[in-house]
Amino acid sequence: MHDIKTIREDAAAFDKGLARRGILPLSGEILELDEQRRTALAKQQELQAQRNALSKKIGEAKRNKQDSSALEAEGARVRAEIEALDAEGPRLDGLLRDMLAKIPNLLDTAVPDGKDETANKQEKLWGTPREFAVPPKPHFELGETLGLMDFAGAAKLAGARFTVLKGALARLERALGQFMLDTHTGEFGYSEAVVPLLVNDATMFGTGQLPKFAEDLFATTDGRWLIPTAEVPLTNLAAGEILSAAKLPLRMTALSYCFRSEAGSAGRDVRGMLRQHQFSKVELVSITLPEQSWDEHERMTRAAETILERLGLPYRRMLLCAGDTGFSSAKTYDLEVWMPGQGTYREISSCSNTLAFQARRMNARYRVGDGKPDFVHTLNGSGLAVGRALIAVMENYQNEDGSIAVPEVLRPYMGGMESITAA
Structure with a gap:
């Protein structure tokens, strides 16, 4: 606002x-x-x-x-x-x-001009894509051949853009989420929360999903909304509050299911689980003083990058241009992970500084001593999208025989399993 x-x-x-x-x-x-x-x-x-x-x-x-x-x-x-x-x-x-x-946030001066993603600026490139002896397969072929990824069963249950994961792949997704949470809470000072998946109009308004993006959301018959990201409930915990400046920044994280209608994406990424109506994500949210927010933006992005590096997944950091920056954001970094089965980088994390834009919508403020309250700054980032991380691990760690090696950092979460083979 x-x-x-x-x-x-x-x-x-x-x-x-x-x-x-x-x-x-x-x-x-x-x-x-x-x-x-x-x-x-x-x-x-x-x-x-x-x-x-x-x-x-x-x-x-x-x-x-x-x-x-x-x-x-x-x-x-x-x-x-x-x-x-x-x-x-x-x-x-x-x-x-x-x-x-209905008016989006104004952009930071560092954001490059441009109409769409073609004008985004690469800020960093990490890792070297692996060379395969034979053409790498996309995740959906790998998963179906292993008998651990069931798209037909999901369609029978719920329709298109859903997936049923089974056995070791289901465990691998759980392992990824737990690894991310442990890293963010243990090393980066985020406090873990379990949040409601259903929220009211005011909560969706506070982070900018309503009124402009109602068609992208799922609504219930009793007037609530399924969250598109845990950013929504986590950030709104500050709504209507006057926080002590001495307690900022607040850093919170949550692993939750997210729900998106994918309005306007007809025909895009229809195969596999890249663009789903339901997916899991580890979200990072920071509530800061105005003078802290730019440093916090870099810190948050680095926390998300650390997950990719420990998984050994090549990625690049992109500074989004004016035409590709989201409604509430003043500046956004996208992290894009290398997907060898598709031969391209795909977004796996967005880390945004909204400055006081969301805080004004939700009346989230801070006070220094007995001074006059002022608006906090809010930031949010994916740390990471778990489903896309699963896809990236499958495609980057695939073997010629169709098995998938388990990254070393995930093996403790997989009971010591080193390789995923056919069910």
């Missing part, structure tokens, strides 16, 4: 920021509505002062046994105008809030 005071102070800068996202100028429309709202409020205050003065005159007239009918008529007129403004003020407030709620 944007601060209306900032728009008033420099409307041109606001419009220039929107232009980087390909959005036409909106400050004129916003400020006109804001002026209407402020005029209505000033008029209401003026009328309330008139009503108070009339009430005093009417009282004096009655005490002096004078005719007060004209004053009472004027008082009734003023009351009617106040009652009309009692409805007009909230209506204008709502219109302004709705308008601001």
Whole structure:
């Protein structure tokens, strides 16, 4: 959410920021509505002062046994105008809030210009893709041949974009999630949480999923929403709070199922489990002081990179361009992991700094001592998407006989298993 005071102070800068996202100028429309709202409020205050003065005159007239009918008529007129403004003020407030709620965050100056992912900037390249004696297979061929990945069974149960994992592959996915949690809590200071998978409208609004992205979400019949990421409940734990500056940053992590409708992705990644309606992910969230957030962004991204490096998975860090940066983010790094079965890098983590954008939506603030509260900064990152990590391990660690070697760091979580073979 944007601060209306900032728009008033420099409307041109606001419009220039929107232009980087390909959005036409909106400050004129916003400020006109804001002026209407402020005029209505000033008029209401003026009328309330008139009503108070009339009430005093009417009282004096009655005490002096004078005719007060004209004053009472004027008082009734003023009351009617106040009652009309009692409805007009909230209506204008709502219109302004709705308008601001649909406008994305302004981008950091470090974000490169560009319309789509082709303009993203590679910031780092780690690892060398393995050379295979024979063409590497995609994960879905490996999984089905092993008898441990069942797409037909999942389709029978739930339709397209679902997968049933069995046996050692199911255990491998669990091992990945546990390895990530242990690393983030044990080494990077994140506090583990188990969060609700169903949340209300206010929670979805707070992190920016509503109202703009309702079609990307799954709604229940009782007015709740299935979370698209644990970022939503973790970040909203700060909603409506005034946190002590001395306790920041707060770092939280959760392994949860996530649910996305994948609206607009028809025909994309229909084979395998790259783009699912349900998937598991280890999420990282930080709540910081404003002066901490950029350092925290680098720290969070490094935590996610560490997982990939310990798994021995080649990856690259990409700085997203203006046209590819998400709605709430001011700056985002994507980590893309090498998928030999597809011959390309695929996103496995996004680490974003939203600055105060989400905090304003959820009224999350901090206070230094007895000072005036101000808005915190919020950050979120995948640490990592577990399903995609599973795919990357399968494709990078496949053997010619169709078996899959288990990365050394995961073997303690797999009961010492070194290789996954056919069921």
